[in-house]
Amino acid sequence: MPSLDQQTFKLKELQSLKGHTDRVWSLAWNPASGSNGVPAILASCSGDKTVRIWQQRTPSSTSFHCKAVLEDRHDRTVRSCAWSPSGKQLATASFDATTAIWEEIGDEFECVSTLEGHENEVKSVSWNASGSLLATCSRDKCVWIWEVLPGNEFDCISVLTGHTQDVKMVQWHPTVDVLFSCSYDNTIKVWAEDGDSDDWRCVQTLSESNSGHTSTVWALSFNVTGDKMVTCSDDLTIKVWGVDIIRLQSGDVNASWCHLCTMSGYHDRTIFSVHWSREGIIATGAADDAIRLFVESEDHSVDGPSYKLLLKKEKAHTMDINSVQWSPTGNMLLASASDDATIKIWKLESMR
Amino acid sequence: MSPALINANPVVYEKKERPVRTRPGDAAFDEYATELIDQLEDPEHPYSLEELKVITEDAVEVDDKRSYVRVTFTPTVEHCSMATIIGLCLRVKLMRSLPSRFKVDIKVAPGTHATEDAVNKQLNDKERVAAALENPNLVDMVDECLTPSFE
Secondary structure (H helix, E strand, O other): OOOHHHOEEEEEEEEEEOOOOOOEEEEEEOOOOOOOOOOOEEEEEEOOOOEEEEEEOOOOOOOEEEEEEEOOOOOOOEEEEEEOOOOOEEEEEEOOOOEEEEEEEOOEEEEEEEEOOOOOOEEEEEEOOOOOEEEEEEOOOOEEEEEEEOOOEEEEEEEEOOOOOOEEEEEEOOOOOOEEEEEOOOOEEEEEEOOOOOOEEEEEEEOHHHOOOOOOEEEEEEOOOOOEEEEEEOOOOEEEEEOOHHHHHOOOOOOOOEEEEEEOOOOOOOEEEEEEOOOOOEEEEEOOOOEEEEEEOOOOOOOOOOEEEEEEEOOOOOOOEEEEEEOOOOOOEEEEEEOOOOEEEEEEEEEO | OOOOOOOOOOOOOOOOOOOOOOOOOHHHHHHHHHHHHHOOEOOOOOOEOOOOOOOOHHHEEEEOOOOEEEEEEOOOOOOOOOHHHHHHHHHHHHHHHOOOOOEEEEEEOOOOOOOHHHHHHHHOOHHHHHHHOOOHHHHHHHHHHHOOOOO
């Protein structure tokens, strides 16, 4: 079986999901769905102030229908959504400065909790691997960490300052409780709990001086093992970073991330989203309406890993792409969300 | 918003006679885009932005084939805090008037503003613009700037 970088692929459009009446900002696949006979579930959030839940009609069909519309809760754009690891709860972050927690009760989704505290627009929300912690970030330059308690209680345990501008996204590491944030200040910050004092602090900043980005960093994503991370930016590049994962997993929060590779010259407009699949394919969604896929190249003539463009899908949407997300079930399904108010489901197929 | 005008005595230039463009494809859109911009009012003054030399025709680049528009504008005063508002008005006007396939970049003319990089970054951050346009006070101000005044 030839390696990924030796095969030719095409991205086949399976379905276009319509319903939102304004741009779709973010997508999240429910991690407890899409396998073992459970139909796949996808959440989307929009400038129309609603969140939509889409479900596959049957586990084997690829046809999604809109199962629910979560409305009348946020009174401004819903910018980001994230499922808890158990798949039982959905957190939605809004420009209205709140984060709502939803649960499916019977046939309906109900808002079971509201997290307040940010001074202005909340841009992103992320659950840690065990579902015990939640992180949010905002234009107020802060990152908040919340502890998930029984009875749908969420207690703020830390307000992290350090970014000098709008924080665009937060993402927990897939295996250890280390938090990452990226910002309009062009940096990526790594936050961890200080062993002794239980205080959360910034343990590393990836800036221009350590081969970092030279403009707003919009998103970050980890590979399945968590030893690599990819970031995307308004500077038209995506960068891959690596860490000594053994050190990190042994509890050394100071295990530092270093720059491995910069992919430049592939994008000519802002890259809003990047997502690393379990099989190792990096997908990007950009402001030129295109989806691009990258894989690690088997070419070992350079120091360290290098990545090559696997395919470019031009005009994937008719407007900017804001989010690309691989389905977690390893069936090569990719979802994309756009300013054109649609979500598209794609299948990556190998051409023989 | 402070009622005192920041730039009480702007220099007013005569409207430039528009030369006939011969480039096919681009010409119609160049004129179209410029006319839209013509209708804008400087938030502080009733003259159109072109009359105040905030936008000149050369500073509107249109590439129809690539669905791309770039507007470069000169704020009337170097420290003009209204630069962001003017830029936002331009963006809204173009957003409302051009087909959705167009990608628009709005920049302050190099060397004409003290914090041009900061202003440019904000004006071209789609998420910041979207959030700003959800602020009713800001939208009212923009709408007022975009309403042509009848002399």
